Each structure stands twice: as structure tokens, then as C-alpha cells.
Amino acid sequence: MPSAARDIPNSDNLSRTVSNSFNLSLSTSPVATFNSSSSSLGGHKGTSAKQLKPFITSDIKVLLLENVNKTGQDILARQGYQVEALKSSLSEDELVQKIRDVHVIGIRSKTKLTSKVLHAAKNLIVIGCFCIGTNQVDLKAAAQNGICVFNSPFSNSRSVAELVIAEIIALARQLGDRSNELHNGVWNKVSAGCWEVRGKTLGIIGYGHIGNQLSVLAEAMGMRVVFYDVVNLMSMGTAQQVNSLNALLAGADFVTVHVPELPETQNMIGKEQLEKMRQGSYLINASRGSVVDIPALIEASKSGKIAGAALDVYPNEPGGNGNYFNNEINSWAEDLRALKNIILTPHIGGSTEEAQSAIGVEVAEALVRYVNEGATLGAVNMPEVNLRSLTLDEPNHVRVVYIHKNVPGVLRKVNEILGDHNVDKQMTDSRGEVAYLMADISNVNTSEIKDLYQSLEDLGSRIRTRVLY
Ligand SMILES: NC(=O)C1=CN([C@@H]2O[C@H](COP(=O)(O)OP(=O)(O)OC[C@H]3O[C@@H](n4cnc5c(N)ncnc54)[C@H](O)[C@@H]3O)[C@@H](O)[C@H]2O)C=CC1
Numbered sequence: 001m002p003s004a005a006r007d008i009p010n011s012d013n014l015s016r017t018v019s020n021s022f023n024l025s026l027s028t029s030p031v032a033t034f035n036s037s038s039s040s041l042g043g044h045k046g047t048s049a050k051q052l053k054p055f056i057t058s059d060i061k062v063l064l065l066e067n068v069n070k071t072g073q074d075i076l077a078r079q080g081y082q083v084e085a086l087k088s089s090l091s092e093d094e095l096v097q098k099i100r101d102v103h104v105i106g107i108r109s110k111t112k113l114t115s116k117v118l119h120a121a122k123n124l125i126v127i128g129c130f131c132i133g134t135n136q137v138d139l140k141a142a143a144q145n146g147i148c149v150f151n152s153p154f155s156n157s158r159s160v161a162e163l164v165i166a167e168i169i170a171l172a173r174q175l176g177d178r179s180n181e182l183h184n185g186v187w188n189k190v191s192a193g194c195w196e197v198r199g200k201t202l203g204i205i206g207y208g209h210i211g212n213q214l215s216v217l218a219e220a221m222g223m224r225v226v227f228y229d230v231v232n233l234m235s236m237g238t239a240q241q242v243n244s245l246n247a248l249l250a251g252a253d254f255v256t257v258h259v260p261e262l263p264e265t266q267n268m269i270g271k272e273q274l275e276k277m278r279q280g281s282y283l284i285n286a287s288r289g290s291v292v293d294i295p296a297l298i299e300a301s302k303s304g305k306i307a308g309a310a311l312d313v314y315p316n317e318p319g320g321n322g323n324y325f326n327n328e329i330n331s332w333a334e335d336l337r338a339l340k341n342i343i344l345t346p347h348i349g350g351s352t353e354e355a356q357s358a359i360g361v362e363v364a365e366a367l368v369r370y371v372n373e374g375a376t377l378g379a380v381n382m383p384e385v386n387l388r389s390l391t392l393d394e395p396n397h398v399r400v401v402y403i404h405k406n407v408p409g410v411l412r413k414v415n416e417i418l419g420d421h422n423v424d425k426q427m428t429d430s431r432g433e434v435a436y437l438m439a440d441i442s443n444v445n446t447s448e449i450k451d452l453y454q455s456l457e458d459l460g461s462r463i464r465t466r467v468l469y
């Protein structure tokens, strides 16, 4: 990964000051200094060489929720950031209080960063979703507030696919029920309604990262695979794409859903769709709780239309371990718990050591690159913009990051401000209503930096200005 840290040729540079990158809104001084530190991006930890940091990294406050893996916590702590890590999620009201001082927040699938929370997050510059889904964040409100959002697009895909494979066999053999019975001391040896999966058809709805992995694994077990997706996709192995959801539902023994939470996927599997499924077929949902209408599934299970189901996700999920899953949380929870051959898991699709440790590294590194260097590569709500790291032979350089409304005339005004200096490199791109500009400018005197910052801040198009290095 690229490094923001640079060796300093002479110690005089250490006393150079720059305006800091946080909208002059850090509760401490608005002016930060280049500092020397034994920790750095890029693996200089423990060396005696002096290194350059873009600002005082110990000013950066990071809040990690939902038990973000230690790999991620360590990467952030090694930067010198102040890291607070909590095991559970927080409610909206708690977040509104807690997020005020925070510059970086790391969450997983439970924490809802609504526009109300983001509005209170005056110092927040970046959100890391240490998971695949980003539906829990108001991405548009984040972009409009100049807050960049990152996720981990596929580090837990294999784990989800393996869980689903386990569930296909477990449902076909009624493993959950037999195990529960014997745990209760009841010996119930049956073959009626129990099947091999070889030769059966798996229908995958949403053939993305998870659907792909699943397709390969299912074929290896001798299953036939069909899939439905809103885009035309290359099939893995001999899987076949079908052209409608109804065709998939009618042709599969096992139906599994792997779509994102979107307005179009809300209750995508409801009464009507369950009726279209084969008699005695199975349904698996490890996508999002909003995708399957659970009361309709309960009815389909009671009537025998569905021989079994596995659910990993729910409309309202408890914020942390130890909380009860009952009617207070979802009005149908107790009905669901009473049904036969329904496997219920507490959103563990991506919960493996491998997935969590890979996600921790991937997202924490993206956060560090963004905080220290302004790079948005991999962002889900901002254009992807990057410049090569500044080098030692570029003295008196400043990196400007200017997030602004995507309206005519902004670049001219920004370049009028930057034009008093030498613009060495610049990149700009837009995504919807928001544009992101990065520029490295040289021959900037320390005394000029604050004015430069203020001139950019004064433009009507400004969303957020950061001056790095
Ligand atoms: N249970 C768990 O722990 C986990 C759950 N997930 C959930 O699984 C979802 C899918 O993950 P990936 O496969 O990585 O996503 P992906 O983005 O790689 O694939 C999603 C696929 O769904 C398709 N799609 C979107 N709307 C559709 C529609 N209306 N009908 C049919 N297809 C549609 C897309 O074209 C895409 O091919 C995530 O968005 C997340 O919500 C992800 C990881 C772990």
C-alpha cells in the first residue's frame, strides 16, 4: 500500500506548520505540525529514521463499533490515532452524542448512520463499513456532507457461500430438527422427506460475488444451478441464467437470495413468489432481512408449501450478543422459532476468522489512505481520485483536497486560488451532485497556507476543504 510517510532530509522540516485537514473544526488547535513518529504508514514502525506525517495523527479520533477485528484496530492504532473500540452497535440517540468528536467511524451491518446522525457528525471525514453491505449508511447524505464511505466488497463472500452450502444439506436432511430432538433426549430416526442434494436444482437470485462462489461449490456437489440477475452475466461452470424471477422460482428445489438491500429488493420474496415456488422446496436468505416477507414465509411453512428455510438476516436485528430474539423485536419472532426445519442463525454469514481478519486489514488501510493522503480509491459514495504520494524531492508542497458541489464554474475559481502557486499535479472527478478535487501545489510558504485554506472555504460550492502535508 502507498505510504503517506516520508523520511525527512533535515530536521528543520519538523517545525514547519500546515493548516490541518479538518475543516478547522478539530476541537484542538486548527494548526497542526509535521511530526516525527516511530509509527507510520508503510511499515516503518520501529525504525529510528525520522518520518513525516501529514498532521498530528494523535489528534485523529476513531470510533469502532460492532467488534471490528483486531487486525483493523491495530492498523489504525499504529498510525497514532486515538482508537476506541466497542463490541456492540449504538442506537441513533447514542450515536448522535458520541459521533460529535469523531473523525473516523468504523461499523458493520447493524449501525445505522442516518442523515440525523451524519448531521451531528461535525468532525467526521470518513466511514469504514467493515462488511460488504452499505445499506445501513445514508450514502447520499454522507457525500453531501463531504464524508467518504468505504467497504470491503468481497472479503466475506466465500464465508457466506460456504454457510449456504452447509444449509442446503442441513435443510435437505432436516439436520437442525434431528439435532434439537436428540439434544432433548429424543431418538427420531427418519428418512421421509430427507433427500440427497445431488441432481437437485439450486436457484440463485443475485449472481454477484457470493452467488458466483456458491454456483461453483453447488456444481461440485452435483447440483444443477440456475440464476436470476438484473444484468446479463457470464455463468460459472454450466450454470444457466434464466430471464425472470418467476422462471427461477418455478424451476428450483432450493432458492437462495443474494441481492443487496434496495427499494427494488424490498419484500422481493413474498406471498406471491412463495406460491410460485415448487411444492416442498426450500428457501435460504443470507442477504438482508428486508428481502423476504417473513410472515408470508411462516404461512408457506405452515401449509407445507415450503419444506424448510434458513434465515441469517432479519428486519430488526439485536444490536449485540446476548439480546433476545422475541416478539418485542419482531412481532413474528416466536412463531418463526416454533416452526420445523427452519434454521435460524444470528447474521453469521460473514463471521469467520478469515473473513473478519481480511476485512479488518482492507478497510483500515483504506481509511488510513484517505485520512493521511486523501485517496478515495474504492469509495462507494465519492468519485475515485488519487495522486501519487509526495516525495522528498518535492519540498514546500501542499496537498489540497476540495470536496464541492458539482456545479459549473468551480474549477475556474479553485484554480484561480491555487494559481498563485505551481500546481504540480491535479485530479478531479464527480459522482452525482458531488465532485472531488485533489491537487499538489509547490512553493507554498507556511504563512500562506491558512489563507489558501480560507479562500477555498469561502467559495459557495464548498462542501469540505482539507489541506494535507
Ligand atoms: N449474511 C451475511 O453475513 C452477509 C450478507 N451479505 C449481503 O449479501 C448481499 C450480496 O452480496 P454480494 O454477492 O457480495 O453482492 P454483489 O454486489 O457482488 O452481487 C449482488 C448481485 O445482485 C444483483 N441484483 C441487484 N438487484 C437485483 C434484483 N432486483 N434482482 C436480481 N438481482 C439483483 C446485482 O446485479 C449483483 O449481480 C450484500 O449486499 C449484503 O447485503 C453480504 C455479506 C455477508
Ligand SMILES: O=C(O)C(=O)COP(=O)(O)O
Pocket (backbone or CB within 6 Å): 108, 109, 110, 130, 131, 132, 133, 134, 156, 347, 348, 349, 350, 351
Ligand atoms: O458484509 C455484510 O454485508 C454482512 O452482512 C456481514 O455483516 P456483519 O459484518 O456480520 O455485521
